[in-house]
Amino acid sequence: MSTELRFFAFLALISFFSLPTLSFSNTYIDWWCNKTPYPEPCKHFLRNKPHHFSPNHKSDFRKLTIKLALERALLAHGNTKSLGPKCRNEREKAAWVDCLELYANVIEQLNKTIDPNTKCTDFDVQTWLSTALTSLDTCRTGFLELRVSNFVLPLMSNNVSKLICNSLALGDNSTYHETDGYYKGSFPTWVSLGERRLLQMGSTRQNAVVAQDGSGNFRTIKAAIDAAGRRSGSGRFIIHVKRGVYRENLDIKLKNIMLVGDGIKKTIITGSRSVGGGTTTFNSATVGESLSQLCVPLAL
Template structure:
């Protein structure tokens, strides 16, 4: 029952021909981008150069033939140029500055902050960046983010306050800025180690990592109460937010030029399951076979394993482990706060069942703990996988924000898991996440965050909260239109929990509300029971906030509340067609081949396809 390390999955042998074809498309597309930019930008310079040449020759010709007193020999010994004249330059020297400016203009044209984008790139060019290929501009843009984050970190270190809440917020910001820097450094390494012809292959990673940078910046700001200090911090963080937005816009600009390749790759994901996914891996996540599991560590409260707590098992995990590390957690309720840190990559945690193996806690905002820190379980290490596990926060509705699990692991998978809480149950914080056949229970905003997350074949139950409360399933937190984040609820069931059914008429419930400006949530091919109000979606605190910038969409939902006739009439709400819905399936939205590679069952396309 072997797991495969995400970084060591072998390439398909029988896909060589398609891969070579895609590579040719990439090379041709990128070359076209460079050539077009060079032609457009260089044409003006070259024409100007030729015109100046012709004018000079004509002037010299007129001088030489203007009088009979000039001797033939004198034509060869004209006076040297005056000190005010510039020495002649080659056409290449004339072409390069205009060519660079034209590429910069093209890359920045779609950004939200065009002037800042162009200024950043031009400053980098003046500092002598080698422009051997267009991705060098992107490198300089991300370098600018990194430098600005250093400045932000220095400012945080200099902030003085005696208010404990502010002290805690500053400390949290420092950690978040450091995490943001890790993402930018990873992005730079990825670009620098990638050939231009292969750039399309790293676009999903760059989008995910830089989107996470924006999430960290926003979470930093959210930690402060409104006031002078928050305004000061917001002003300090703003420039790095602008730089990050511009970098994401540039990636999108590259991506558009490489669109034929992306579309070809998307079609492949929708139509085929890669042949290099082993049968062992497929079987492994479809059913837990404890005898064949062969875990690296076993946790059991009764002492029948290697450890009695999950944290002890994690502490014993080697810092550098080749392949996938498996921890089997036997039946029991584990009352502990668990953090799978970034050093623990490619970790799988398997339980005896989502209502048998349970990790529980009761931290809450009502106890003066920041929402970000209330999580019972935190998954940070890349490639984290959980199966047949339960995650709870038992603070109750009186605890208000109380997180059962916070997930920021890139390419994480949850299969047959259960998440129970009230407000803010599942914090799908950052990066790419996939949930399959899970149960999610809560009241207000109980699926929230800014990840690119797909919930497929899940049961989502709305439970009874405090009297007078309005329930919202989602509160997605996308802050910038170039972030590739959003929530997709696909082929799920949204219904009332057993405790809500008798009093359902007393509680209004909705599919979601916009937590941030560019909130994005898609509900498609799902069954929506009558627990959801016919209008479908709720305003943020009864205001018009984000209703024209958000993206809320539905496609072919069924059930008593699946009809869209009475839905909100916001500019950002849409009933989409099949072609647009395909963009939010696992294949294109999460580049879902990594899910297949894990052995997890997954539907890459639409169910009605």
């Protein structure tokens, strides 16, 4: 047999053995994806993945669907960034800015569910997936609230919502209402004894004091939060906000910030952002936190 004939025979053997394998792989993908509420995007993206598809259990398949949703969310976030110049007015830009932040939140929320260093129960995973889905819905709602064109949404989506829905459907739905033993006294069980004591102590321990009359370290809450951002370390930073009416909108992006007021009707924080004024509901919060750990133990 000539060299050329041997070469073509070798190619034929490869084709003979690879085609059934490919067919089996697609059948296997179809079998798993048909267990989800949105099988088509599941099949499409998994068939185009370079690695071998071989989950042994439903939990393995769910992790794979979460990773797939995370990959698409990263692409969608990149697409969203590039759409800024396409915003034709301030209202479209306001909705776009929200979506940019919300997609960043989705990426963090999906990462938490598959991070091996994070001890997540099934209840935790379902909670983070639900939160990610809510973030995407909030992105869409922003365009509707401001009554502006949502022409950029198809470029943002990348089927992320459907893929997250698939991951949610594969979880243990019985964990949605697992509240037995969640609280110990008036605090959730995950709040440590030291944290409980700190919360009960109120303003006896404080890193900064805000007072409008100048008797504290700062006159505005924002100034105190900015100071917290310049601190060394990442420990809990306690800000005592003395009585008064503080007309501020706070967007806190720092971790371990604790605001302690003087009580109901004594310490009041109020803002004036609204949809009518051109701000989305997501961005209208008087006190908002983004990717942070915010604790407000006493009513402000």
